[in-house]
Amino acid sequence: xxxxxxxxxxxxxxxxxxASLNCTYSDRVSQSFFWYRxxxxxxxxxxxxxxxxxDKEDGRFTAQLNKASQYVSLLIRDSQPSDSATxxxxxxxxxxxxxxxxxxxxxxxxxx
Amino acid sequence: GAVVSQHPSWVICKSGTSVxxxxxxxxxxxxxxxxxxxxxxQSLMLMATSNEGSKATYEQGVEKDxxxxxxxxxxxxxxxxxxAHPEDSSFYICSASGGGTQYFGPGTRLLxx
Numbered sequence: 001x002x003x004x005x006x007x008x009x010x011x012x013x014x015x016x017x018x019a020s021l022n023c024t025y026s027d028r029v030s031q032s033f034f035w036y037r038x039x040x041x042x043x044x045x046x047x048x049x050x051x052x053x054x055d056k057e058d059g060r061f062t063a064q065l066n067k068a069s070q071y072v073s074l075l076i077r078d079s080q081p082s083d084s085a086t087x088x089x090x091x092x093x094x095x096x097x098x099x100x101x102x103x104x105x106x107x108x109x110x111x112x
Numbered sequence: 113g114a115v116v117s118q119h120p121s122w123v124i125c126k127s128g129t130s131v132x133x134x135x136x137x138x139x140x141x142x143x144x145x146x147x148x149x150x151x152x153x154q155s156l157m158l159m160a161t162s163n164e165g166s167k168a169t170y171e172q173g174v175e176k177d178x179x180x181x182x183x184x185x186x187x188x189x190x191x192x193x194x195x196a197h198p199e200d201s202s203f204y205i206c207s208a209s210g211g212g213t214q215y216f217g218p219g220t221r222l223l224x225x
Contacts, residue, residue, distance in 0.1 A: 034213075042218070042219070044205075098209060
C-alpha cells in the first residue's frame with residue numbers, strides 16, 4: 001500500500017466549476033498536510049497547509065482534513081484555466097514540513 | 113514567500129563526468145534542506161535530508177557515494193552526481209525548510225548522454 005495515494009487523473013472540470021482533489025494517507029501519526037501545485041516542467045509551489053481537522057480556506061482554495069478517516073482534500077472554487085496543473089498531496093509525520101512524503105499527483109485540466 | 117534558487121537550471125553532460133548542483137535559500141536561513149528527484153510523469157522522491165554542519169541522511173536505495181551532499185552554510189547545500197550515467201538523467205529539485213514550510217527551488221534538469 002502506498003503511503004500517500006491520489007487519483008492520478010486526469011480530472012477535467014469546466015471553467016467556473018468546483019474542482020475536488022482527494023488524498024488518503026496510511027500513517028496514522030501523520031501531523032502535517034500540504035497541497036502543492038506543479039506546472040509542467042516546473043517545481044512544486046505550496047498552495048495550502050493544514051494541521052487540524054476541519055476546513056481551512058484561502059481565497060478560492062479550501063483544504064479539508066479528516067484524521068480519523070486519514071483523508072485530506074483540496075477544493076478549488078471558480079476554477080480557472082490557469083489552475084490546470086498537477087496537484088501534489090504531501091504528508092509529514094513531523095510538525096511542520098519535515099520529510100514530506102508525496103502522492104503521485106492528480107493532473108487537473110480546466111476546460112474553458 | 114521565501115525564495116530558493118538552484119543553479120544550474122539545466123545541464124547536459126557526458127557519461128562518466130560529475131555534475132554539481134547548488135541550492136540556495138536567498139532570504140532566510142535553512143538549517144535543513146532536502147533533495148528530491150523526479151522522473152517524467154512520476155512524483156517527487158526524496159533522496160536525502162541535508163542538515164547544516166552534519167552529514168546528510170540518505171533515503172533507502174540512494175547511494176551516498178554517488179550523490180554527494182554538502183551543506184556548508186545555512187543558505188547553501190550542494191548535490192554532486194558523481195560519474196553520472198544516462199539513468200541519472202532526471203529533474204533534481206531542492207527545498208529548504210523555513211517556518212514550518214518547505215520552499216522548493218526551480219529545479220535542475222540533468223541529461224546524461
